[in-house]
Amino acid sequence: MSERYKEIVAIVSEVIDFIDADNAYCYEIGDGQINYVYRVEDVQGNSVVVKHADKAVRGSDSMLLSTHRSAIEHKQLQVIGEIVPNFVPEIYYYDKDRHILIMEDLKDYELLSEALLNYKIFPNFAAQISRYLFETLFRTTDIVVPSRQKKQEAKALFNPEMCEITERLSFTEPYFPGELLHYTPENEAFIRERIFENEQLHFQVAYLKYRYKNFAQSMLHGDLHTGSIFINQDTLKVFDPEFAFYGPMGFDIGTLIGNLYIPWMITYMTATEDKVEFTFWMEETIERILTRFFIEYDTNYDALVTDTMARSDAYKEHMHRQIFSDSCGYAGVEIIRATIGSDRALGLKRSRSPEAQTQLERILLGIGEKLILSRHDMVNGKNLVAEIRKWVDQLMQEYA
Amino acid sequence: MSERYKEIVAIVSEVIDFIDADNAYCYEIGDGQINYVYRVEDVQGNSVVVKHADKAVRGSDSMLLSTHRSAIEHKQLQVIGEIVPNFVPEIYYYDKDRHILIMEDLKDYELLSEALLNYKIFPNFAAQISRYLFETLFRTTDIVVPSRQKKQEAKALFNPEMCEITERLSFTEPYFPGELLHYTPENEAFIRERIFENEQLHFQVAYLKYRYKNFAQSMLHGDLHTGSIFINQDTLKVFDPEFAFYGPMGFDIGTLIGNLYIPWMITYMTATEDKVEFTFWMEETIERILTRFFIEYDTNYDALVTDTMARSDAYKEHMHRQIFSDSCGYAGVEIIRATIGSDRALGLKRSRSPEAQTQLERILLGIGEKLILSRHDMVNGKNLVAEIRKWVDQLMQEYA
Missing domain, CATH: 3.90.1200.10 (Aminoglycoside phosphotransferase (APH), C-terminal lobe)
Structure with missing residues (x-):
């Protein structure tokens, strides 16, 4: 795994207890223009999605975008999750300093x-x-x-x-x-x-x-x-x-x-x-x-x-x-x-x-x-x- | 002067240089339900108005009101003061912790x-x-x-x-x-x-x-x-x-x-x-x-x-x-x-x-x-x- 992937697994191992991080791998699943989206999956098949909102957007060398979008996403999912919990992904962890959201992996969708x-x-x-x-x-x-x-x-x-x-x-x-x-x-x-x-x-x-x-x-x-x-x-x-x-x-x-x-x-x-x-x-x-x-x-x-x-x-x-x-x-x-x-x-x-x-x-x-x-x-x-x-x-x- | 008035004069003496605070007196000029409004005036007749937004409002023993209103007032006067400076009182000083605004005394109005x-x-x-x-x-x-x-x-x-x-x-x-x-x-x-x-x-x-x-x-x-x-x-x-x-x-x-x-x-x-x-x-x-x-x-x-x-x-x-x-x-x-x-x-x-x-x-x-x-x-x-x-x-x- 690349250094970046190792970092992501390390973050997951800190905060998510149902992933066997020592035996987990990480890869990028998103191809969007804006954010980095990874899956971290262990050998038992337990997995989470990690979304990272970087100031330098994924699809451009020059475009910068406020990382505040990550706080917005977290806030909306929190409020809407209380209203219609079945219709939004579950949030496991939000790191407001690193702009990282760890959430439910919607593999079956x-x-x-x-x-x-x-x-x-x-x-x-x-x-x-x-x-x-x-x-x-x-x-x-x-x-x-x-x-x-x-x-x-x-x-x-x-x-x-x-x-x-x-x-x-x-x-x-x-x-x-x-x-x-x-x-x-x-x-x-x-x-x-x-x-x-x-x-x-x-x-x-x-x-x-x-x-x-x-x-x-x-x-x-x-x-x-x-x-x-x-x-x-x-x-x-x-x-x-x-x-x-x-x-x-x-x-x-x-x-x-x-x-x-x-x-x-x-x-x-x-x-x-x-x-x-x-x-x-x-x-x-x-x-x-x-x-x-x-x-x-x-x-x-x-x-x-x-x-x-x-x-x-x-x-x-x-x-x-x-x-x-x-x-x-x-x-x-x-x-x-x-x-x-x-x-x-x-x-x-x-x-x-x-x-x-x-x-x-x-x-x-x-x-x-x-x-x-x-x-x-x-x-x-x-x-x-x-x-x-x-x-x-x-x-x-x-x-x- | 009461202790309260002395406090007000002391604040004015700290931040306003055109008032001779050693020879100034203070009295309440507002009779509103919400805020305390004082005039501080020295013997030469130089004066300022001091507005204090307390959590306990002036006209009631029981009603509490957020002191955030003081920040709102300051912000509005700042923005509007840039657009139409002639039509708003000049702000000399704003203390956001004590919710105190010191401003132009509109004696001639x-x-x-x-x-x-x-x-x-x-x-x-x-x-x-x-x-x-x-x-x-x-x-x-x-x-x-x-x-x-x-x-x-x-x-x-x-x-x-x-x-x-x-x-x-x-x-x-x-x-x-x-x-x-x-x-x-x-x-x-x-x-x-x-x-x-x-x-x-x-x-x-x-x-x-x-x-x-x-x-x-x-x-x-x-x-x-x-x-x-x-x-x-x-x-x-x-x-x-x-x-x-x-x-x-x-x-x-x-x-x-x-x-x-x-x-x-x-x-x-x-x-x-x-x-x-x-x-x-x-x-x-x-x-x-x-x-x-x-x-x-x-x-x-x-x-x-x-x-x-x-x-x-x-x-x-x-x-x-x-x-x-x-x-x-x-x-x-x-x-x-x-x-x-x-x-x-x-x-x-x-x-x-x-x-x-x-x-x-x-x-x-x-x-x-x-x-x-x-x-x-x-x-x-x-x-x-x-x-x-x-x-x-x-x-x-x-x-x-």
Whole structure:
């Protein structure tokens, strides 16, 4: 083992008693741009994951990033672990000086993002993730938690450095010409007209950006794409909350919905026989996440809300509509980012003909725009999925 | 001098060189419920004000309040002092361990709240306070200040304890029956129907409360009533920012407007000959504060805004409308609080006939309700003042 690996094993041996450190080995399992992620495993097969947040990020010789992200991750997993212990990895140890987290090794899980590239179906996913969303988002608002306590939690989760990355990558860069964006040469004029020079779209994205920056509604995961979810046929774990902060709950819901629309769109467009079931499941999943979230909301609101002023049907309905329209808007923002942004979605990096790629980019940007501009007209998950399908069918004819 | 006064002089002698401490005396000048405020003055007439934030508040044997309010006050005066140095008292010294602020003695000023009780007119007030409002509120947003820097400032101004007081006194207590509220027995049924059981009003106040709690738009003074302003014929100083935090800018604007409507209403209703000029000036002042704030906004927006997504006429107009409607809403909240709340406005404590008091309470509550419910229909200061006047004239006939 390298010196680095020996150090990691030494740290584990100090603080974790169920690993036989004298007979353990260590290797890197993460290939992310930001952090170092190792597995330490002994000969009996007992293992832990060690995540190290270094100031010098893993994927770049020059980029520095505050190690405070490690404290954020620990804090979020702690708070969320008390609300939904089954849906987050267990934390065994946190070293705030060395920025090291030692946690549960999720060996029996796979990344949802990779599973979706292989067209795998997870029947429990919608029910479980909608529960995660409702519990973590609604239970951290200050109509549920006493105002003083919520403000203390929010202070601990101030995350200016990571938020700024999102402000740039999701809410700014995709809307101006730039070398970091990705699209086919055939889409040059299309994107100029429909994205860069679309004043109505810019205005609505500015609104959503301002809301992201200022509206401290709930404790968010902050980066809830399919690469932040470990899953198997039974259950799931949501991890990597380094972007956590207090923001509008629609941002978490919308990021996930937007992220799911991309693999759906890819298989829907290619429409091969053997992908029909997967495509159907994906669309049903999007609908069910929204439907179930709002069933939880409508069912539990009255019992959970402690702020006397917010205890009314009028306020409950207002907030329901507002969370829904925010979710649509942020889903659109995520689709546009993941389609042309500097760190585009995996599905868009797959090889396909230039014609198919051009068409795919246009349709995804069309869905994104539709979700942002029509977010106040959509009323529920069923309606959203139907509207998007209608819109996509229309666009597929138009861009065929 | 008492031991306490000797201690205060000793502290001043340590850190302030322009006071001849050997020949100085000290006395208490504040009669507030919360802090101890002293003047230390030497025989040449040089003086400073010493403000001490004790955990045991001045006006109660049992109430304890976090001394963190002193750090908040210092931080706000520091930041705002860099933006509008002429409009805040100069800070000479801050002792964060003893929670003591030593600052400029504003001997040549009087409290605006007291001056208004004596019907004094200040021709520069509207121009100066609207400038204070625009500069402090707009220049602390994160479309002007870089997002990371603004988040750091906001973290330093987390103020859960003081915010909770406002949440309770302004946004909750006045809307439910309670022993702490004040109104004439004749208004019992009126207030039950129009305030306690007014579902539409409750919903809109819940909206404004949630926005106060969650929307971290600008660095606010947080308690900008006429008792937080020292004034003379030349200029003014805004002080006592212990309630400062990042919140919706309409809260500061609206609190001031609401607070000015009360003395206006009292003199307008009694309508004696010698108060005509004062009454006219008050109404003109309310209109001009709003008009000038938005002239500053419209004129300076393009040059000040650094967030590229917010640089558009559409966003500028949207934010203009939103600040205006927030200001109307919070003005209404302040009027209702100051009319029936536990710490009602001075003008309402003056002696008048039960009939006049009953009528005054009803009209003020009517203005408050109107401002809250019609806040999206009003378009500018001129329109607001005209609408309120029309409404008041109608109510005066109705309740005559």
